[in-house]
Amino acid sequence: MQLQASITKGLTTGIKVLWELAKVLIPSVIVIRVLENAGVLAYISDALGPVMGLFGLPGEGALVLVLANFVSTYSALAAMIALHLEWKQVTILCVMVLICHAAITETALVAKAGARASLVLVARVVAMVVVGVLLRFILPG
């Protein structure tokens, strides 16, 4: 393919991705700000605190994991930015999201490729949990 064609295609994709990000980021940040101010986040945090505590995360962290797997990684990123987390918590949550996200779409892709998709999904979930717990003890802070 010609150099110019590659650059044009890359630019188009980049702009498209930024637009997709905007469509998800702006509403997510708004929703989280409203939930936070209305006290809903504190409620979720209390309810899920014990589970997320395994990873040294506050209960709201569960929102990020749910968004990453059932909505999109972009929305999870937006939620993470909007929550007020410490460096260590952000790092653990980022790693967990990056290891296991888009459970539905990516598992479908993997199945289409002909691999044992359920096994791939199980491996990713286990990896996310194990690494999350390990990082809680390894990372400073």
Add this chain to the structure above:
Amino acid sequence: MAVWMEWIWTGFLDGVMKVVSLWWVIPLFVGIQLMKDRGWLDKVSHWLRPVLAPLRLPGDAGLPVAAGLAVGLTYGAGVIIQAAEEGKLKRDELTVTCIFVGISHALIEETLLFSTAGTSGLLLLVIRVLTALVFGLIASRLLLKRRQPEGA
């Protein structure tokens, strides 16, 4: 102004600022497109041989793994499907490949994006690749027989 309108407004401003600060994804995708179109992935797949051997994967897994690591699972899966259709990879080899690439993919884009949440991208990258290697190794021991040396 009602208090909740203020919440929405500050949320909106926060969101817009965040989007503006992500302008660099545009040149990033130009770079990724160049990588795809100029055949650089073939070179990367060559460098991956030392990684594939311990995972008990054949050299034919190199291109799908390179595509997944560098560009992402969607493009990587396309290349994997192609490799599978050509009969180059067996089902269990595909599974190990997908576990490795599933945990660790789109390393450029996702690492850069998530580092904007306020952490070290390098740290995220290292942890993720290590995790993929460990789980890939475990899966390969469970699913695949030891390979004869390539080219033998």
